[in-house]
Amino acid sequence: MASKALAVIVGVGPGTGASIARRFAQSYNVVVLARNPDNYSPVVQEITSNGGQAVGISTDVSNSNSVNAAFDQIEKQFPGSPLAAAIFNTGGGAVRKPFLELTEDDFSNALNSQAKGGFNFAKRALPLLLKAKDSSAHPPTLIFTGATASVRGSANFAAFAATKFALRALAQSLAREFGPQGIHVSHAIIDGVIDIPRTKAWVFEHEDAKLSPDAIADSYWHLHTQPRTTFAFELDLRPYVEKW
Amino acid sequence: MASKALAVIVGVGPGTGASIARRFAQSYNVVVLARNPDNYSPVVQEITSNGGQAVGISTDVSNSNSVNAAFDQIEKQFPGSPLAAAIFNTGGGAVRKPFLELTEDDFSNALNSQAKGGFNFAKRALPLLLKAKDSSAHPPTLIFTGATASVRGSANFAAFAATKFALRALAQSLAREFGPQGIHVSHAIIDGVIDIPRTKAWVFEHEDAKLSPDAIADSYWHLHTQPRTTFAFELDLRPYVEKW
Amino acid sequence: MASKALAVIVGVGPGTGASIARRFAQSYNVVVLARNPDNYSPVVQEITSNGGQAVGISTDVSNSNSVNAAFDQIEKQFPGSPLAAAIFNTGGGAVRKPFLELTEDDFSNALNSQAKGGFNFAKRALPLLLKAKDSSAHPPTLIFTGATASVRGSANFAAFAATKFALRALAQSLAREFGPQGIHVSHAIIDGVIDIPRTKAWVFEHEDAKLSPDAIADSYWHLHTQPRTTFAFELDLRPYVEKW
Amino acid sequence: MASKALAVIVGVGPGTGASIARRFAQSYNVVVLARNPDNYSPVVQEITSNGGQAVGISTDVSNSNSVNAAFDQIEKQFPGSPLAAAIFNTGGGAVRKPFLELTEDDFSNALNSQAKGGFNFAKRALPLLLKAKDSSAHPPTLIFTGATASVRGSANFAAFAATKFALRALAQSLAREFGPQGIHVSHAIIDGVIDIPRTKAWVFEHEDAKLSPDAIADSYWHLHTQPRTTFAFELDLRPYVEKW
Numbered sequence: 001m002a003s004k005a006l007a008v009i010v011g012v013g014p015g016t017g018a019s020i021a022r023r024f025a026q027s028y029n030v031v032v033l034a035r036n037p038d039n040y041s042p043v044v045q046e047i048t049s050n051g052g053q054a055v056g057i058s059t060d061v062s063n064s065n066s067v068n069a070a071f072d073q074i075e076k077q078f079p080g081s082p083l084a085a086a087i088f089n090t091g092g093g094a095v096r097k098p099f100l101e102l103t104e105d106d107f108s109n110a111l112n113s114q115a116k117g118g119f120n121f122a123k124r125a126l127p128l129l130l131k132a133k134d135s136s137a138h139p140p141t142l143i144f145t146g147a148t149a150s151v152r153g154s155a156n157f158a159a160f161a162a163t164k165f166a167l168r169a170l171a172q173s174l175a176r177e178f179g180p181q182g183i184h185v186s187h188a189i190i191d192g193v194i195d196i197p198r199t200k201a202w203v204f205e206h207e208d209a210k211l212s213p214d215a216i217a218d219s220y221w222h223l224h225t226q227p228r229t230t231f232a233f234e235l236d237l238r239p240y241v242e243k244w
Numbered sequence: 245m246a247s248k249a250l251a252v253i254v255g256v257g258p259g260t261g262a263s264i265a266r267r268f269a270q271s272y273n274v275v276v277l278a279r280n281p282d283n284y285s286p287v288v289q290e291i292t293s294n295g296g297q298a299v300g301i302s303t304d305v306s307n308s309n310s311v312n313a314a315f316d317q318i319e320k321q322f323p324g325s326p327l328a329a330a331i332f333n334t335g336g337g338a339v340r341k342p343f344l345e346l347t348e349d350d351f352s353n354a355l356n357s358q359a360k361g362g363f364n365f366a367k368r369a370l371p372l373l374l375k376a377k378d379s380s381a382h383p384p385t386l387i388f389t390g391a392t393a394s395v396r397g398s399a400n401f402a403a404f405a406a407t408k409f410a411l412r413a414l415a416q417s418l419a420r421e422f423g424p425q426g427i428h429v430s431h432a433i434i435d436g437v438i439d440i441p442r443t444k445a446w447v448f449e450h451e452d453a454k455l456s457p458d459a460i461a462d463s464y465w466h467l468h469t470q471p472r473t474t475f476a477f478e479l480d481l482r483p484y485v486e487k488w
Numbered sequence: 489m490a491s492k493a494l495a496v497i498v499g500v501g502p503g504t505g506a507s508i509a510r511r512f513a514q515s516y517n518v519v520v521l522a523r524n525p526d527n528y529s530p531v532v533q534e535i536t537s538n539g540g541q542a543v544g545i546s547t548d549v550s551n552s553n554s555v556n557a558a559f560d561q562i563e564k565q566f567p568g569s570p571l572a573a574a575i576f577n578t579g580g581g582a583v584r585k586p587f588l589e590l591t592e593d594d595f596s597n598a599l600n601s602q603a604k605g606g607f608n609f610a611k612r613a614l615p616l617l618l619k620a621k622d623s624s625a626h627p628p629t630l631i632f633t634g635a636t637a638s639v640r641g642s643a644n645f646a647a648f649a650a651t652k653f654a655l656r657a658l659a660q661s662l663a664r665e666f667g668p669q670g671i672h673v674s675h676a677i678i679d680g681v682i683d684i685p686r687t688k689a690w691v692f693e694h695e696d697a698k699l700s701p702d703a704i705a706d707s708y709w710h711l712h713t714q715p716r717t718t719f720a721f722e723l724d725l726r727p728y729v730e731k732w
Numbered sequence: 733m734a735s736k737a738l739a740v741i742v743g744v745g746p747g748t749g750a751s752i753a754r755r756f757a758q759s760y761n762v763v764v765l766a767r768n769p770d771n772y773s774p775v776v777q778e779i780t781s782n783g784g785q786a787v788g789i790s791t792d793v794s795n796s797n798s799v800n801a802a803f804d805q806i807e808k809q810f811p812g813s814p815l816a817a818a819i820f821n822t823g824g825g826a827v828r829k830p831f832l833e834l835t836e837d838d839f840s841n842a843l844n845s846q847a848k849g850g851f852n853f854a855k856r857a858l859p860l861l862l863k864a865k866d867s868s869a870h871p872p873t874l875i876f877t878g879a880t881a882s883v884r885g886s887a888n889f890a891a892f893a894a895t896k897f898a899l900r901a902l903a904q905s906l907a908r909e910f911g912p913q914g915i916h917v918s919h920a921i922i923d924g925v926i927d928i929p930r931t932k933a934w935v936f937e938h939e940d941a942k943l944s945p946d947a948i949a950d951s952y953w954h955l956h957t958q959p960r961t962t963f964a965f966e967l968d969l970r971p972y973v974e975k976w
Contacts, residue, residue: 064348098421099366099367099370099417099418099421099422100367100370100371102363102367104308104363104364104367107360107363108360111355111359111360111410115355115359115406115410116351116352116355119346119348119351119402119406120348122343123343123344123346123348126343126344127344149413152416153412153413153414153415153416153417153418153419153420154416154417154420155417155420155421156417156421157417158363158413158414158417158418158421161413161414161416161417162359162363162410162411162413162414162417163410164413165409165410165412165413166355166359166406166407166409166410166413167406168397168409169393169397169402169405169406169408169409169410170397170402170405170406171397172396172397172398172405173343173397173398173399173400173401173402173405173406174343174397174402175397176397176398176399177342177343177399177400177402178343
């Protein structure tokens with residue numbers, strides 16, 4: 001279990017996270033993190049039963065102790081395995097409320113799940129990515145999943161936009177600091193509804209109006225395979241009929 | 245003390261905050277908030293001795309209890325006084341460190357001082373601004389002070405950029421929600437070194453290379469006096485020789 | 489007629505241009521340029537009959553010969569008069585068509601009226617603004633009027649967005665080159681319908697839903713009076729009920 | 733020669749254009765356009781001698797007659813061949829001069845080569861892309877090559893930034909109009925020096941400091957293969973050590 005490279009994905013439910021895990025499992029061992037094992041267990045089983053290697057660890061990304069415990073376990077379970085890719089894909093904090101109804105807890109929880117969560121994750125992932133630089137087929141990669149709210153503070157989205165803007169700032173800052181050290185840091189703006197079990201019932205006027213989680217995963221894999229001469233920092237992804 | 249309108253400014257030290265207080269004190273009673281009374285006392289005395297009305301309240305903007313206590317005191321001390329302007333100008337969170345040296349406390353403190361502070365302040369200011377709509381000479385105004393880090397995540401500025409991006413998201417979201425209700429929400433990007441006591445010794449190649457706090461205050465006053473037909477949301481201010 | 493400073497405004501019809509002319513005529517002699525004398529004559533008469541000094545010159549800003557002739561006449565008519573402000577406010581090129589119906593002439597005319605027009609105007613204005621540096625009460629100022637289309641390429645607006653994006657690029661480039669030489673270059677994004685004779689009949693759901701040309705002029709004057717320590721480059725102006 | 737799909741690339745010299753042609757020639761017949769046959773002949777020969785199909789047509793993209801003649805020839809030579817991809821990659825207009833030394837011709841040439849050229853190219857490409865919708869393996873794709881100057885008006889780059897901003901506006905407008913019709917319109921911001929014969933002698937402090945044209949081509953191919961559920965509009969590409 002030692003030498004094959006590793007991808008760690010946080011925020012793995014039945015949607016984008018699972019697609020990313022599947023895609024990266026074609027080349028790497030994968031570790032998937034989520035609060036609730038029910039979220040990651042199906043994809044772990046699926047990858048394993050297809051002959052891949054996947055491990056799930058129950059993790060609360062907004063809590064540094066929990067993130068640290070997860071990474072301690074990863075390092076114990078995959079000693080010497082270089083970290084090729086770390087992907088931050090949590091969905092927390094997406095509260096929508098008129099501002100005067102937004103509670104202090106709503107706002108703090110939003111900040112903690114994305115901005116603080118991204119910080120906790122990057123703190124543990126970056127040293128491993130740096131260590132993997134010479135043994136990785138592609139430049140070690142750290143990708144953050146953004147949203148429309150990463151670049152637009154809409155009415156009733158004060159909390160979500162605040163934490164998504166903050167996460168984008170973190171991604172930019174890390175790209176500028178760790179890019180020159182050979183780490184590929186990227187930020188993907190997912191602008192639209194993703195086609196996942198939770199949104200299955202949402203009907204749109206046009207067909208194909210929801211983002212494909214597999215296609216998002218393909219774009220993340222493309223980012224990962226870019227050589228250091230030609231890093232993309234930011235990518236916006238949306239369905240062809242999306243208004244923007 | 246009842247009917248004259250009120251301006252509340254948080255983040256008042258000897259620099260921009262004091263200039264804003266002085267400028268708005270030409271027309272309003274002013275309340276200045278800062279953690280340390282040493283920061284606001286000189287400008288309170290100056291305004292008072294010039295015949296104006298100014299009150300300082302020691303406040304920790306990152307703490308909602310402290311902000312609530314301050315606003316409770318304001319409402320008691322100025323009953324019936326419409327809130328014409330609320331200005332969020334705190335300087336906290338400006339830590340500069342390589343990311344791997346940044347502690348969890350650094351990051352949390354940064355998020356708390358600007359993003360959370362802005363939230364706490366807006367939660368109490370907005371109901372008062374809404375109430376003042378019909379009695380105010382100019383549209384009630386909420387201004388947030390931004391920085392270069394509000395729009396650029398530079399290397400070694402992960403924490404400060406995260407919280408400044410978040411504050412800008414908050415400002416945008418509030419502008420879109422409360423603009424149509426007649427409240428003028430603005431965000432000013434201060435891009436450069438401000439000419440304050442702390443930066444007096446900083447020497448630049450060219451003269452006039454530092455932002456004037458009085459000129460910043462004049463721009464804030466201009467924003468405040470715009471009619472609702474013609475609101476500016478964002479303004480970037482920098483010295484003529486600043487690289488950008 | 490020699491020593492009083494001068495403001496030159498191009499694109500003067502009965503709307504924003506006239507308001508800017510009126511506002512700057514409170515302090516300066518003004519020269520107003522437009523293709524059709526019918527557009528500028530009323531405001532010239534109004535300023536003159538109020539004791540101000542105003543001159544109109546028929547000019548096609550997309551034609552460098554015409555712009556050169558206008559500036560030659562200005563220099564002859566106001567010898568020694570420092571150029572305090574030059575304002576580019578033309579409205580040309582605002583064609584709205586499905587792309588496949590857009591003709592080559594539509595596209596070229598749009599590029600010529602704004603991008604090329606801005607170039608022609610700046611080429612003649614900047615040497616005069618530089619010469620005025622030491623004799624002007626405020627830093628000599630060059631302001632470009634932008635629109636929603638300056639920052640957003642909407643469907644059916646390919647030509648107008650192309651030329652407005654180009655004009656903004658020109659403004660940014662000039663701000664970075666001439667700012668350090670003491671010239672204040674600004675760009676105002678006018679995002680909404682302006683309340684002018686042509687739009688009088690347009691009815692909106694809310695009152696005050698159109699931008700006030702006088703308020704726009706006040707913001708331009710504010711930009712002009714900023715000291716070089718504290719230049720704003722960009723300002724977005726919109727009615728309080730505008731969606732953005 | 734009828735049914736295999738087609739890619740048309742304009743701006744093909746020994747750098748990015750040739751790499752794009754090579755990459756798309758793995759799946760399509762390619763037509764390469766450039767002013768000077770010396771620029772496209774080597775890649776045409778290379779592709780042909782490797783068993784691919786490539787045709788070069790001498791074209792001045794700033795001249796609509798020349799673009800029309802090229803497309804007329806394409807339609808004659810490849811009747812019934814669906815246009816899968818059209819790529820606008822011209823390098824013209826990159827003049828760098830202090831503004832007051834910039835001539836009217838410099839500015840007009842810059843506007844013509846990119847903004848006008850992009851217009852001429854899109855006018856002929858879009859009807860063919862629309863027609864190819866049902867016969868193309870991937871959504872028909874129109875990609876524009878941008879540069880740092882597409883999003884930043886630097887000092888001494890007024891002409892190049894104006895035309896690159898305009899081209900980006902065109903791309904945005906077309907993406908919003910033709911995306912819902914199933915055409916994938918993208919804009920790539922190439923931020924840095926590309927590793928081509930002309931820049932071979934440019935030495936940088938770090939190795940791999942220049943963009944790889946082949947890696948750019950891989951990203952363009954990735955854009956092309958995205959399904960319509962998940963279109964990227966914009967991508968920024970730069971070397972890992974690039975300052976931004």
